[in-house]
């Protein structure tokens with residue numbers, strides 16, 4: 062595997078999940094694979110889990126790690142070809158990507174959607190710019206459109222926790238005061254489309270995700286109806302896709318509560334706003350899987366890096 066950009070780069074989700082679970086039993090078992098190799102983690106946006114778990118995964122594989130908060134420390138990059146760079150940008154992606162490729166054997170990038178310009182966000186300028194001009198593999202640590210490391214960790218968590226041949230899994234929108242991107246929800250949907258599950262998405266009207274991603278997944282605007290007999294409830298806020306980047310609804314009735322959750326397990330990618338997105342009683346209960354999801358971020362990243370390192374040899 063050269064790059065890890067999206068869920069589509071996973072050739073067999075069951076095999077990857079099985080491999081990640083095997084790595085989890087002995088995380089340092091492939092320590093020699095990354096010896097002498099360097100990964101550069103470039104953050105255009107904040108992070109806790111992605112930053113530390115990807116670093117931990119790389120260290121488990123014996124790699125050296127360079128981390129740069131590119132958004133605050135790097136030069137402002139230009140992505141358009143032929144631009145007269147007499148405005149805010151100081152360095153072109155062409156030079157930046159080639160230069161970083163000389164220092165790193167793998168480049169991992171976090172660059173969120175602006176939520177201001179749908180066309181530009183969907184063009185994935187940062188990720189695709191690095192893919193085009195870097196001479197080394199590129200890993201998506203959450204881009205405008207997807208968060209495939211999170212979704213792979215979620216698949217690992219589901220496989221560990223599921224006891225049914227066909228569980229019911231609900232992706233539920235929840236309120237949030239800020240406009241958030243669609244990346245986590247998009248990748249979760251794409252991952253669930255590869256699972257044997259009764260999968261339902263619930264959200265208020267106006268919050269439909271990109272139909273090119275949800276395809277024929279059942280959408281239910283009545284949250285209580287969607288949650289009936291759920292085994293797993295994955296909660297996430299996202300801003301409107303049709304009215305791009307707008308917050309149309311902050312209705313607290315959509316917050317996940319213990320009574321709505323019933324006997325289901327609760328999932329969320331974190332960070333989460335307590336008592337806005339989900340009430341304390343859920344997060345503080347044994348039904349919450351959020352800490353284990355975050356733990357599995359390391360093994361998701363590790364299986365991805367292992368495949369990249371193995372294919373590079």
Ligand code: CP
Nearest residue numbers: 108109110111330331
């Ligand atoms: N879930 C997730 O990606 O967490 P961070 O934003 O803290 O990396």
